[in-house]
Amino acid sequence: MNAWPNRIDWSALDEAERERLLRRPAQAVSAQVQADVAGILDQVRAHGDAALRALSLRFDGVAPEDFAVGPEEFAEAESVVPLELRVAMIAAAQRIEAFHEDGMQAPYAVETAPGVVCERVVRAIGRVGLYVPAGSAPLPSTALMLGVPARLAGCREALLCTPPRRDGTADPAVLVAAKLCGISRVYKLGGAQAIAAMAFGTGSIARCDKLFGPGNAFVTEAKRQVSMRADGAAIDMPAGPSEVLVIADAGANAAFVAADLLSQAEHGPDSQVVLLSDDAALLDAVEAQLQAQLPHLPRNAIARQALAESRLIRVDALDTAFDISNRYAPEHLILALRDPRAWLDRVQAAGSVFLGDWTPEALGDYCSGTNHVLPTGGAARAVSGLGVASFQTTISVQAAQPRGIAAIGPCAIVMAEAEGLDAHRNAVAMRLAETAA
Numbered sequence: 001m002n003a004w005p006n007r008i009d010w011s012a013l014d015e016a017e018r019e020r021l022l023r024r025p026a027q028a029v030s031a032q033v034q035a036d037v038a039g040i041l042d043q044v045r046a047h048g049d050a051a052l053r054a055l056s057l058r059f060d061g062v063a064p065e066d067f068a069v070g071p072e073e074f075a076e077a078e079s080v081v082p083l084e085l086r087v088a089m090i091a092a093a094q095r096i097e098a099f100h101e102d103g104m105q106a107p108y109a110v111e112t113a114p115g116v117v118c119e120r121v122v123r124a125i126g127r128v129g130l131y132v133p134a135g136s137a138p139l140p141s142t143a144l145m146l147g148v149p150a151r152l153a154g155c156r157e158a159l160l161c162t163p164p165r166r167d168g169t170a171d172p173a174v175l176v177a178a179k180l181c182g183i184s185r186v187y188k189l190g191g192a193q194a195i196a197a198m199a200f201g202t203g204s205i206a207r208c209d210k211l212f213g214p215g216n217a218f219v220t221e222a223k224r225q226v227s228m229r230a231d232g233a234a235i236d237m238p239a240g241p242s243e244v245l246v247i248a249d250a251g252a253n254a255a256f257v258a259a260d261l262l263s264q265a266e267h268g269p270d271s272q273v274v275l276l277s278d279d280a281a282l283l284d285a286v287e288a289q290l291q292a293q294l295p296h297l298p299r300n301a302i303a304r305q306a307l308a309e310s311r312l313i314r315v316d317a318l319d320t321a322f323d324i325s326n327r328y329a330p331e332h333l334i335l336a337l338r339d340p341r342a343w344l345d346r347v348q349a350a351g352s353v354f355l356g357d358w359t360p361e362a363l364g365d366y367c368s369g370t371n372h373v374l375p376t377g378g379a380a381r382a383v384s385g386l387g388v389a390s391f392q393t394t395i396s397v398q399a400a401q402p403r404g405i406a407a408i409g410p411c412a413i414v415m416a417e418a419e420g421l422d423a424h425r426n427a428v429a430m431r432l433a434e435t436a437a
Contacts (some may be wrong), residue, residue: 004431006308006309006310006311006312007283007287007312007314008021008312008313008314009313009314010276010313010314010315010316010317010320011314011316012049012343015154018230020245021161021311021313021329022324022328023128023197023398024243024272024348024376024377024378025240025241025269025270025272025306025309025374029324030217030221033217033218033221034221034225034337035071035387036047036192036218037192037221037222037225038217038225039400040055040191040192040193040196041192041195041196041199041200041222041225041226041229042216043055043193043196043377044135044196044197044200044220044253045196045200045231045380046191048202048203049067049202049203049204049205051193052193052197052202052205053066054075054190055191055193056164056189056190057195058167059190059191059388060163060164060190060191061166061194061390062164062166062167062168062257064164065187066204067187067189067205068168068185068186068187068188068204069154069175069186069188069189070191070421072177073169073170073175074179074184075173076169076172077170077173077175077176078172078176078179080172081172081173081176083350085173085176086176087142088367088385089140089144089173089176089177089180090180091367092141092144092366092367093144093148093150093177093180093181094369095367095368095369096144096145096149096369096370096371097148098367099288099314099369099370100148100152100371100387100388101151101152101388103387103388103389104152104153104388104389105122105388105389105392105394106122107119107121107122111148112408113248113404113408114353114403114404114407115401115402115403115404115405115406116397116398116399116400116401116405116408117398117399117400117405118396118397118406119394119396119397119398119399120394120395120397121394121395121397122392122393122395123211123393123394123395124153124154124155124391124392125153125157125210125224125392125393125394126155126157126209127157127158127206127207127208127209128150128155128157128158128159128209128210128211128212128391129157129158129159129160129198129199129208129211129212129233130143130145130146130147130150130158130160130211130212130213131160131161131162131181131194131195131212131213131214131215131219132146132160132161132162132174132178132197132213133162133163133191133213133214133215133216133219133374134162134163134165134170134171134174135163135190135216135268135328136268136299136302137267137299138170138171138173138174139174139176140164140173140174141177141365141366141372142213142372142373143160143174143177143178143181143183144161144177144180144181145371145372145373145386146160146181146212146213146373146386147160147177147178147180147181147182148181149181149371149386149387149388149390150181150183150212150391150393151181152388152391153388153391153392155391156184157185157206158181158183159183159185159186159187159198159205159206159208160178160185160186160187160247161185161186161187161189161190161197161198161205162174162188162190162319163188163189163190163194163195164188164189166191168188169188170186171259172406174186177181178430180312186345187204187205189205189385191215191218191219191222192218192219192221192222194219195211195215195219195222195223195226196222196226198211198233199211199229199232200226200231200232204299204323207233208233209233209234210233210234210235210236210237210391211223211226211233211234211235212235212241212373212386212390213236213239213373213396214239214240214372214373214374214376215239215240216240216241216268216270216413217240217241217270218315219240220238220239220240220241220376220377223235223238223239223256224238230433236373236386236390237373237374237375237383237384237385238376238377238383238388239373239374239375239376240376240377240380241267241268241270241271241272241376242264242267242268242271242331242332242376243264243271243272243273243274243330243332243376244260244261244263244264244273244274244330244331244332244333244334244361245273245274245275245276245325245328245330245332245333245334245350246261246274246275246276246333246334246336247254247274247276247277247318247321247322247325247333247334247335247336247337247343248276248277248278248279248282248286248337249279249282249318249336249337249338250277250278250279250281250282251279251337251338252282252336252337252357253336253357254282254285254286254288254289255289255293256336256357256360257275257282257286257334257336258290258291258292258293259274259289259293260284260334260336260361260362261273261275261290261307261340261361262290262293262297262303263312263360263361264332265302265303265306265310266297266299266302266304266306267302267305267306268302268306269302269305269306270306271306272306272309272310273306273307273310273311274310274311274313274328274330275311275312275320276310276313276315276321276325277313277314278314278315278316278317278318278321279420280314280322280342283312283314286312287312290307291416294307295429300370318337318343320348321345322343322347325347325349325350326346326347326348326349327349328378329350329375329378329379329380330350330351330352331348331351331352331374331375331376331380331383332350332351332352332354332364332374332381333347333350333351333352333353333354334353334354334360334361335347335354335356336356336357336361337354337356338378340355340356341355349380350380351374351375351376351380351385352364352370352371352372352374352385370385371385371387373386374386375383390409402435403435405428405431405432405435406432406436407433409428409429409431409432410425410432412425412428413425413428413432414431416428
């Protein structure tokens with residue numbers, strides 16, 4: 001089977017063909033996903049824990065009486081996770097904390113006029129729900145990416161849902177990662193039903209103010225739908241099936257590029273990988289490397305499905321490649337270029353950027369320090385990746401002294417009169433009269 005049937009010359013396509021080319025696989029099945037997810041949400045909202053057990057049995061093959069992970073299971077996880085992995089997770093958590101701590105929001109105050117002070121104060125979101133995927137592959141790294149900024153933000157409560165294994169237990173590495181972040185409320189629950197439980201609340205799972213984390217098309221759609229319901233919850237972003245776009249020049253290492261593409265393709269059959277280059281020989285070499293590397297991957301069957309919906313695109317110039325990338329707005333963007341930083345200003349829409357041959361996307365997935373919970377499906381045009389600010393709100397505050405309202409009150413009166421809002425005008429005018437007296 002050819003690993004990559006989608007070799008394309010961008011200049012030969014018309015506008016409609018280009019639009020179709022840049023569609024994500026998950027977008028093509030969204031109508032059915034929407035209907036299925038809506039049914040799951042309604043079921044959980046109406047029947048609570050009973051619905052969760054039925055759905056868990058249907059999708060995960062297990063229906064635990066108690067979804068919560070108890071002390072014994074945490075202890076067992078500590079005993080079975082290898083020391084090498086534990087040390088790696090501790091080191092990764094430290095780098096994630098170092099990066100996110102420096103980017104935290106800070107309160108500030110400004111005197112906008114004599115006697116008028118305007119401030120911004122920062123508050124942590126009260127109860128947050130974290131979703132850690134563990135379908136075809138458990139992701140303890142996601143527990144770190146969610147748990148570290150939640151702890152830095154100072155959220156009062158953080159609970160975490162992760163799909164159960166066939167024996168009804170949670171993945172031990174996910175539990176150890178959660179504990180490293182100070183999270184003790186972990187539930188063995190996955191998919192759209194987990195999102196519904198955290199959004200609406202059930203007998204055993206508390207309702208959350210905001211939900212976080214990546215997932216498949218069903219999880220992403222569930223997050224979108226609960227965010228639109230009056231009794232639902234806010235969400236971080238659309239963080240669905242993984243995707244990477246690579247822009248490579250003639251000097252790129254074809255083996256490295258192929259490995260980066262495969263590292264995203266192995267996430268799931270609905271992942272998408274795209275390569276743009278102005279060099280035909282480089283495209284040939286990458287295609288050969290894909291064929292050579294793919295058979296040796298344990299998850300090669302999954303990667304093959306993803307590659308069938310992926311793209312290898314020849315462009316006339318690198319400038320065109322950046323135009324396409326900004327239009328696609330990838331979750332991950334790798335610049336396999338000789339002077340990648342010189343091109344960084346051309347990047348307008350991407351979740352996270354990886355500069356040069358020695359910066360594989362996998363570093364960002366695990367341990368460079370940046371967050372791997374990123375906008376997908378083109379949302380990077382207007383949405384940023386996860387950070388401490390995602391777990392906080394800001395509140396504006398203002399205080400005016402008599403001399404302050406005397407200074408700026410006339411401005412408010414003129415604007416209130418222009419808008420025909422007499423009560424607004426009177427609220428200011430009465431105070432001005434009092435200060436004058």
